[in-house]
Amino acid sequence: MSKLFRAVILGPPGSGKGTISERVASIFGLQHLSSGDFLRQNITANTEAGILAKAYIEKGALVPDHVMTRLMLPRLEEMTRHSWLLDGFPRTLAQAEALNSACDLDVVISLNIPLETLKERLRHRWIHPASGRVYNMCFNPPRVQGVDDITGEPLIQHEDDKPEALVARLRHYKDVAKPVIDLYRAKGILHMFSDTETDRIWPYVSSLLSAKIPTDHADAQRATTH
Numbered sequence: 001m002s003k004l005f006r007a008v009i010l011g012p013p014g015s016g017k018g019t020i021s022e023r024v025a026s027i028f029g030l031q032h033l034s035s036g037d038f039l040r041q042n043i044t045a046n047t048e049a050g051i052l053a054k055a056y057i058e059k060g061a062l063v064p065d066h067v068m069t070r071l072m073l074p075r076l077e078e079m080t081r082h083s084w085l086l087d088g089f090p091r092t093l094a095q096a097e098a099l100n101s102a103c104d105l106d107v108v109i110s111l112n113i114p115l116e117t118l119k120e121r122l123r124h125r126w127i128h129p130a131s132g133r134v135y136n137m138c139f140n141p142p143r144v145q146g147v148d149d150i151t152g153e154p155l156i157q158h159e160d161d162k163p164e165a166l167v168a169r170l171r172h173y174k175d176v177a178k179p180v181i182d183l184y185r186a187k188g189i190l191h192m193f194s195d196t197e198t199d200r201i202w203p204y205v206s207s208l209l210s211a212k213i214p215t216d217h218a219d220a221q222r223a224t225t226h
């Protein structure tokens with residue numbers, strides 16, 4: 001069996017993790033595991049973890065480490081036969097250490113986007129709450145203003161994407177993420193990308209993954225997903 005590929009994408013809210021992950025999933029055939037989407041599914045399904053997490057997310061706070069690891073590690077267990085790209089987890093050093101003890105990562109992609117750009121993007125970000133689909137009224141608008149392309153249901157804006165909550169949230173992200181980035185840098189698997197546009201970062205991410213992902217594996221994954 002060809003070797004499985006394990007990657008993590010790190011970056012502040014609005015840095016383009018979801019956007020890049022979707023491209024990686026469709027082009028390289030990796031499973032995109034978004035902890036934010038998984039949290040939202042758990043909230044909708046009223047699971048124990050979902051009920052716990054909801055109170056934190058509504059306040060714009062981070063969900064505690066033990067809740068996140070109890071949610072995500074079993075999810076990764078289910079994926080032992082797949083290659084994946086993990087988006088949104090780990091967010092803290094404790095989460096990174098828990099992930100370390102569960103699996104070996106091949107690559108960590110870290111998105112370094114200027115604060116002004118993040119603020120501008122998140123101001124325009126709207127989501128379809130049931131699916132987690134993300135739109136940007138400038139960069140990636142829905143086909144019909146204000147409604148989801150697939151279901152036609154209304155889009156909403158996260159409380160914590162509204163300008164008042166944003167700056168504090170982005171500052172806090174930086175403090176919490178620094179030791180996680182340092183850990184992966186020390187392991188020699190960190191690849192940092194800096195720009196204001198996803199479309200300019202994408203070619204570099206794509207060539208990194210082309211070089212790292214075994215070709216037979218990428219072909220095999222694509223064959224099973226198409």
Ligand SMILES: Nc1nc2c(ncn2[C@@H]2O[C@H](COP(=O)(O)OP(=O)(O)O)[C@@H](O)[C@H]2O)c(=O)[nH]1
Pocket residue numbers: 011012013014015016017018019020121122124125126134135136137138139140196197198199
């Ligand atoms: N203007 C602009 N918006 C972008 C770009 N890349 C992503 N976005 C939008 O910025 C918002 C945040 O992107 P997302 O992928 O959700 O970031 P995440 O929070 O890191 O997962 C979304 O509304 C995206 O559609 C870009 O290069 N330019």
Ligand SMILES: Nc1ccn([C@@H]2O[C@H](COP(=O)(O)OP(=O)(O)O)[C@@H](O)[C@H]2O)c(=O)n1
Pocket residue numbers: 012013014035036037039056057060061062063064068087088089090091160
């Ligand atoms: N490891 C994680 C991932 C998400 N979350 C929470 O879930 C929310 C949505 O996560 P997300 O990854 O979809 O969105 P952003 O990081 O773009 O805000 C975050 O704003 C956090 O409140 C968390 O607390 N810990």
